[in-house]
Each structure stands twice: as structure tokens, then as C-alpha cells.
Amino acid sequence: MPLEDLSYNFLTGNIEKLVQWARQASLWPATFGLACCAIEMMSSGAADFDLARFGMEVFRASPRQADLMIVAGRVSQKMAPVLRQVYDQMMEPKWVISMGVCASTGGMFNNYAIVQGVDQIVPVDVYAPGCPPGPETLMHAILTLHEQIRTGEILRRRREPDKGYRQIGQPAVSRMVGGVE
Template identity: 85%
Template sequence: MSSESRPTGGLLDAGLEGLSHNFLTGTLEGLVKWARSHSVMPATFGLACCAIEMMAAGGPHYDLSRYGMETFRASPRQADLMIVAGRVSQKMAPVLRQIYDQMMEPKWVISMGVCASSGGMFNNYAIVQGVDQIVPVDVYAPGCPPSPETLMHAILTLHQQIRDGELTRRPGQGAGIVIEQVGAAGPTPVVLGRS
């Protein structure tokens, strides 16, 4: 297409002919999902070891802001993603549920680490054996603690889920996606019991 035949300027300059390149068409649903998946705001819900890795993921080396995820909201009312980072004790469980209830719909939950997902190695009186007993979970990130790479994998999986999943869903139902651990191996594998 030569520059002469191509209408220049916006709709006002080119009239109706400008429509051919000034509009994108799509479904409203797709647009809403696209917007949602690109503006997820996590609530700070650091509990234990995983919280340190969650903060590290927001640090300069891993840089969560690449995905528009760096604004951790201090108030649950401004957040729509809860990253349960760490073990949930019996004393914390009501608090966690209350904070979840304070978040606005639509909201999602990432269960970060084995303690949040299943109680992990602490199978005792004090720890809730899986945060999915209290809140619905969308993505389970494995690891103890999950490396920041795994957390990012979980977040990107959630983004994908928001784009592909239902626009509306019954409250109280998580997607329950289980992901694999990534980036756990060091630069060189550590060999135990070598001698």
C-alpha cells in the first residue's frame, strides 16, 4: 500500500475510511479478561519463609514488575490476588479467611509452597493441613520454599487462567491448577555423600 492511497490521521481526518486501521474488534469478554490479567494486584500476605522468596521475586534480580505485578497492596480491599506465602497456623487461619473476605471479587489465590498447599512437613496440631480448607486456591506452587522462578511460573499460569477461564465463576471455587517446580537446581548440582 503506497503512502498516497493510505488514509492518514485519525477518524476525524480520514472519515469513515480510517475505520479499517483504527479499530480492533473483539468480544467484550476477551477485553475484560485481557485487562484483568494485566492488572493483577497482589495483597501482601507474607507468612513465613516463602514470604522472603516472594519479596526476593519483587526485588531487582527477578523483577516481578515485568508482569505488572510489583504493586503489592497493603490493604486487601485494593488487592485481587492473595499469595499465601507460608505455613498457616490454626491461630492465623481465621485472620486469613477474614482478609480473603475483605478482598473484592474477582479475586484469586496462589498457594505458595508446600506448607500452604498441604501442611508440608508440619503434620501436627498447629498447622492447617492445606490452605484450600479455608480459601479456594487457583494455583498451587510447589517447593520449600518455591524459588522466585516457580512463583513467577505460578503467576504466569494464573494470568493464563484469567485469560482462558470463565469470565464469571461461582465464588468460592478455585481453579486448583498444580504446577511444576522450576529453577530449583543450582548452577551445579550438589552431590551428597560423595566421599
């Protein structure tokens, strides 16, 4: 069909940019509220901060319907296998925001019970600092992720597919280092 026959306005673009734009504007977060940060995550979704501005106010309860996991709070050794299972259930492409210092590094709880950084279990894209991060910090993290999605490759593969992976049921790294003295 010759272009002259078209009677409407149209745009040309390459498919990569289009997909990136679409993905960036339709992230569906999974609810993964663990501790204090979960309350701030809920505050971000509520009236005063309104995550709907970024098209992601609907937190999905089912990981199958979500492509962004916001790990909000400290991850205990007992929760770690559950977290990995939820991550595995999510559809590709998927992203992870580690919200708060406890999820990012273990924070002030450097002890036997807490996994020292959720990046030992799942690959993390953006770390949000704070204890807990305010809704503004979470939004900044989300916008940073949007920027990464907009400029990244659409057929992205994890460079190190094993990074952050450990067998379900195996003890976390921190427990092997610490433990009984």
C-alpha cells in the first residue's frame, strides 16, 4: 500500500523504542510487603503521593500478573525461599526494587536471622536507601527504573544468570558465615 493512500496521521518508529515505552509506562508491581517499608509503600499508593501518576497504582496479589517486585522490608532466613519462589513465578521480563536498607544490605540487623541483602537471593535492579525510605524516595527509585527500562535492551538477558540464585532449602550465605561461635 503506497503511503499516499493513508488518510490519517501516522508515526513511524522502531519497534524497540515502542516496546520500551510501553513497558516503561505499564509496570505492574507485586505486593511484597514485609515490614516497615510496606507501610510506606502503601502510603505511596494512597491519596497523598498517588502512584497512579506513573500508571502503577494497582498492586497485584498474584505474582503471575506482576512484573515488578518491590521487596519492602527485611528478609529473614525463613522468608528467603518464599521470596525466591515468588520471584520465579513472575513472568519475564521482570524487575526488582530493593526498598530500604534492610532489604539492600541487612541494615542495622546484622545478625543470625536476617539475609544480608536480598541480592543474595534475587537479582536487584534498583536499591532505594532509607529506613524506611519515604514515598518520595520510592518514587525516585521507580523513576530510575523507568529510565533503565526506557534505555535498556528489550531482549535483555541477565548477564550472570546464576547471580543471586541459591537452591531453595539451602541456607543463605550469611548463615554459613555466622552461626554458632
